[in-house]
Amino acid sequence: MWSRLLSPRVSGRASLCWRSLFTMQLKTSEFQSLFTDGLNGLAEVFEKHQHELRIAGGAVRDLLSGKRPEDVDFATTATPEEMKHMFQTAGIRMINNKGEKHGTITARLHNESFEVTTLRVDVQTDGRHAEVEFTTDWQKDAERRDLTINSMFLGLDGTLYDYYRGYEDLQNRKVRFVGSAEQRIKEDYLRILRYFRFYGRVASEPGDHESETLTAIRENGHGLGAISGERIWVELKKLAVGNHAAHLLQLIYSLELAQYLGLPPDGDIDEMKRVWQNAKDRSPKPMTILAALFRSPEQVEKMDIRLKVSREEKNLALFLVKYRRELCKREDEPDSLKPFTDFIIDSRELDSQSKVCELLKYKGEEKLLSELSRWSIPRFPISGHDLRKLGITSGKEIGATLQKLRDIWKKSHYQMDKDELLSYVKL
Numbered sequence: 454m455w456s457r458l459l460s461p462r463v464s465g466r467a468s469l470c471w472r473s474l475f476t477m478q479l480k481t482s483e484f485q486s487l488f489t490d491g492l493n494g495l496a497e498v499f500e501k502h503q504h505e506l507r508i509a510g511g512a513v514r515d516l517l518s519g520k521r522p523e524d525v526d527f528a529t530t531a532t533p534e535e536m537k538h539m540f541q542t543a544g545i546r547m548i549n550n551k552g553e554k555h556g557t558i559t560a561r562l563h564n565e566s567f568e569v570t571t572l573r574v575d576v577q578t579d580g581r582h583a584e585v586e587f588t589t590d591w592q593k594d595a596e597r598r599d600l601t602i603n604s605m606f607l608g609l610d611g612t613l614y615d616y617y618r619g620y621e622d623l624q625n626r627k628v629r630f631v632g633s634a635e636q637r638i639k640e641d642y643l644r645i646l647r648y649f650r651f652y653g654r655v656a657s658e659p660g661d662h663e664s665e666t667l668t669a670i671r672e673n674g675h676g677l678g679a680i681s682g683e684r685i686w687v688e689l690k691k692l693a694v695g696n697h698a699a700h701l702l703q704l705i706y707s708l709e710l711a712q713y714l715g716l717p718p719d720g721d722i723d724e725m726k727r728v729w730q731n732a733k734d735r736s737p738k739p740m741t742i743l744a745a746l747f748r749s750p751e752q753v754e755k756m757d758i759r760l761k762v763s764r765e766e767k768n769l770a771l772f773l774v775k776y777r778r779e780l781c782k783r784e785d786e787p788d789s790l791k792p793f794t795d796f797i798i799d800s801r802e803l804d805s806q807s808k809v810c811e812l813l814k815y816k817g818e819e820k821l822l823s824e825l826s827r828w829s830i831p832r833f834p835i836s837g838h839d840l841r842k843l844g845i846t847s848g849k850e851i852g853a854t855l856q857k858l859r860d861i862w863k864k865s866h867y868q869m870d871k872d873e874l875l876s877y878v879k880l
C-alpha cells in the first residue's frame with residue numbers, strides 16, 4: 454500500500470518555483486474518495502468567494518503514502534471572520550467555536566464536519582501553546598509546522614505544494630524538522646515525541662537520525678516536563694506499538710528523556726527489547742511493551758501519577774509486572790495451557806483472559822497465545838443452590854465443598870458435568 458502516489462504513476466509536471474516551492478500534479482482520482490457531497494459543497498463556497506482551500510499537514514502525508522487519513526485538516530487564506538460570513542451567507546451551520554482563536558472554523562455540510570484553519574504564524578509560543586497571527590502566505594504556515602513530511606498542502610485540483618522538501622523526505626523515508634530542529638521543538642516540546650512516532654511510521658531502519666536532530670532533542674528534553682501527562686501518553690502509546698519501538702524507547706533513555714515521561718529511571722532496556730521481539734508481530738497493547746521497563750509495582754504507580762493512564766492500562770501494567778515470573782508453564786503439567794486457564798478460572802481480576810493473552814505475548818508464547826485466544830471460559834456447573842438441595846445447610850460447608858468440587862472439575866480439564874461432580878459429595 455505504501456507509496457501508491459509516490460510511484461512513477463504520479464502524473465504531470467514537477468517544478469521548482471518561487472522560493473524553493475516544489476509543486477507537482479497528482480491524479481485527483483487517487484484521492485477521489487475524499488470528494489463527498491460535503492467536501493464538494495465546501496469547495497464550492499470557497500471558490501465562489503475566491504479564497505483558496507487546500508488539504509494540509511498530516512492528511513497530505515497520509516494520502517501520499519497511500520493511506521486513508523483519519524482526519525483531514527483544511528487550510529485557507531480566508532480569515533475566520535471571512536469564513537463565518539461565507540458560511541452564514543450560504544446557510545451552512547458552524548459548530549464548536551472554541552478553535553476560532555487559533556483560526557479554526559468547523560463547518561457542517563451533509564452531516565460531515567470540516568475543520569478549516571486560516572493560514573497562520575505562531576508569533577509567540579511557550580513550548581505548549583501559541584499566540585497566532587493570520588497570514589495569506591502559504592510558506593509561512595508551512596514553516597510553523599513540525600516536520601517536513603507534515604508541512605505540505607494539497608490543492609483540491611491535485612496540486613501538491615511543498616516548501617520544505619517533505620515529498621523528497623517521504624520518498625527517502627526521512628524524518629526531519631522544518632528548518633531548525635531546536636526552534637521547532639522549543640515551540641512545542643511534545644514534538645520530540647511526535648518526531649519519534651513519525652520516525653516509526655516512516656523510517657525503514659532504526660538509527661537513521663540526523664545528529665543535529667538528536668542534539669536538539671537531548672538539549673531540550675527537559676521541556677517535556679511541562680507537557681501534560683495526557684498529551685504525552687497519547688504519543689507514547691502510539692510510539693510503543695509502532696515500528697522500531699525498541700530502538701526508539703532505547704533512544705528515549707540514551708537521550709535522558711525517560712525521567713520526564715513517567716518512565717522508570719532504571720528502566721529494564723534488555724527486558725524491553727526481548728519483550729518487543731516477542732510481541733511486536735502479535736498486536737500487543739502499548740502497556741505490554743512498556744511494562745517490560747518496570748522493575749516494581751511502585752514504578753507503575755509513579756508512571757500513573759505522571760501520565761494518568763486509564764484504570765485498565767494501569768491494571769495491565771501491574772498484572773504483567775506481578776505475573777511475568779509467577780505465572781509460567783509447569784514441568785509437571787503436560788497440558789501447557791492449563792496453568793493459564795486455571796488462573797483465569799480462579800481469577801477475580803477483571804478481563805483476566807485478555808490480560809493473560811497479553812502476558813503470553815510478553816513471553817512470546819505464540820502457540821499458547823493462539824490456543825488461549827480461541828478458548829472460551831467454561832462455566833462451573835455447580836452452585837450453592839445445588840448443594841443446598843442435597844441438604845447441606847451450613848454456609849461454611851457449602852463454601853468448602855464448592856472449592857473442593859471446583860478443584861476436581863479443574864483436574865478433569867473442566868469436563869465433568871454436574872452429576873459426576875455431585876457424586877463426589879459425601880452426605
Ligand SMILES: Nc1ccn([C@@H]2O[C@H](COP(=O)(O)OP(=O)(O)OP(=O)(O)O)[C@@H](O)[C@H]2O)c(=O)n1
Pocket residue numbers: 509510511512523524526597598599600603604641643644647
Ligand atoms: N505539535 C504539533 C502538532 C501538529 N502540527 C501540525 O498540525 C498537523 C495536524 O496535526 P495532528 O492532526 O495532531 O497530527 P497529524 O500529523 O495529522 O498526525 P495524526 O495522523 O496522528 O493525526 C500536523 O501534520 C502538523 O503539520 C505541528 O506542527 N506540531
Ligand SMILES: [Mg+2]
Pocket residue numbers: 511512524
Ligand atoms: Mg491529523
